[in-house]
Amino acid sequence: MANHPLVSATPLPNFDAIIQFTLGTVASSSAETYQRTFDLWADFCMNHRLHPLDLRPHHVQDFLISQPVTKRTRQRHLAALRKLARTLALDPNYPQFRAVYEALRLMQTPEQNAGGKERERRVLNHHQVMRVLDVWQEDKLIHRRNRALLAVLFYTGLRRAEVRMLRWADLELDTGIIRVRHGKGDKFREVSIITGQEDTAVHALRAYQAALHAATNQNREFVFCSIRKGDKPGKDKPVNVRAINQIVEHTAQQCGVTFTPHDARRTLGTDLLAQSFPVPDVQAQLGHSHASTTIQNYAMPAQARQRRKRFKTSY
Template sequence: MRGHVHKRGNRWAWVVDAGRDPGTGKRKQKTKGGFDTKAAAEMALREFLVDFNSGTYVAPAVTTLAEYLDEWLVTSATHVRPTTQAGYRKDVANICTKIGGVRLGSLAPQQIEKAYAELMATGGVSGRPLAPKTVKNVHTVLRRALGDAERLGLVSRNVVRQVRPPTAVRPEIVTWSAGEVRRFLDSVEDHRLRAVVVVLATTGMRRGEVMGLRWGDVDLEAGRMAVEQTLNTVNDKLSFGPVKTAKSRRRLSLDRQTIDALRRHRAEQDAERKRFGAGWGADGLDLVFRDQLGGPVHPDRFTRQFKTLVRQAGLPELRGPHNLRHTWATLALEAGVHPKVVSERLGHSTISITLDTYSHVVPSMDADAAAIVAASIFTGA
């Protein structure tokens, strides 16, 4: 089998002579275009010939990328959490606005990189330019989807592996000082969901984990709490599910103030149930935190409420209650709590995630380490 490259308009393409069709006698050719340079086309031609001659060549799928991704979303839904699946759908919708009509088997790395650039310049479904971090998420999903296509033999290789994703700049993590946390707790002293804020601030739990907390998970006598389930919201619909990862399933010790706040909250919740009748909160969910109607506290609505309370308290604005998790981790590391303990309380899968996420604390830890060791050497302290 022989082939050559040639220029087609402003792009390059390769063509391979595949002999004659035994039925019609007509000459058959395989071709692929869309390459920016002659060198890129020649490299692709060499890869095709190697695959063909080794028997690993897979004929290009006639289905489009959009058609394949629609099917992939259906099959992948059984392996991921609802919130993850919702994110997949957004990422797929965005990439399909640019290259959804391209045949799956004809997709080239250059097309994908151009699509990424267009998403950041002109936007996707929303019509607004997407941040590099968002496009990097698109890249991650597309690589996973095309990896499955390769595994299933729908394509000969996952071309996304050759694509360079955009560099995402990590946003600065905004946290409060211990004094600012106290000010906020004082400002919500009489709020019916004050205990939510206390738990968020003193445990480092995720918002959904706190909203999914059950009284059966809490042992106030022993001062321990089990993190077992989370309350998710997808398209404004609530669903309970397991926590994020195996490491997220954990046991947490509670401090005296948090125990007192939960005791007070339970007494107030019992009073509400008596005031509104036996039907209030009678759903069998055993939730620690409920809204005024007795149902689960909607995480997104709580976030909006939280931001309003922060503004009313005159404190530095936070993106949401998740920043209390960042605040807890920062305060713990600054206080000298071992990073391994911080990582386990946060439910991170590895300690490296903790240290990478809170790298802004590392310089002060390094300075403390230098001073402590020097004091031990020079003063015997």
């Protein structure tokens, strides 16, 4: 592998060590995404005989263009590499990385050769949400878990990674509050378990909690764990992201409603905004840093007939 062109008298840190340190500075919800980016970056550097800490913008741009993914995924790759450069720039032993980090901050995500297909943004209506939840009606532990997991997605707007890391200690079912200890950007927030025509999510969580306790006869730490053959609970650790995706995909096949975990979040945010709830409240529920994100991604334009009924001029 080629020498690093920015090397100084101080030896550079081990790449794997600096990666692990960087991952330790982000929320678990971001760590998995960052790790995938770092693995791809390491492969790219090996194939092009580059030092993996050579984060100069022209190399990063070549890497991004080489990935046949959507622009949104490229943005996530760039964010991860910026974080890596920032970790190095904060160390006084490596002042040469300050300029590299500042250059990456100014860098725009390249659109050249962007591949893939941007995900369709779906918002489910009331009947579709009910069809989704009704897939899991049997008195089995796996049905109780899956119904509770889907209800949390649709009635809290939590991100998939936030749902998988929930602990029972984070839930206040009597008051309908969930504490998200490590949200996006490793931020803490409290969210409401929103009620619909019924307190669907709270009821689903209570039923699942009772079934889980009956199956284990002990208090568990994590809310959503794996279910083994024979409808037996697995180890007391969070389900992985792939398992959540599989639950959603199987549910969609059974009920005929196509959706993703993020569509559940979008459904809640869009529904709350459509009912004219204040944007700051919806923003806080969803954990957005900026109100513009809430408005641009979740506010759906009203139909012309609906606008005609609501709009009145002052003249």
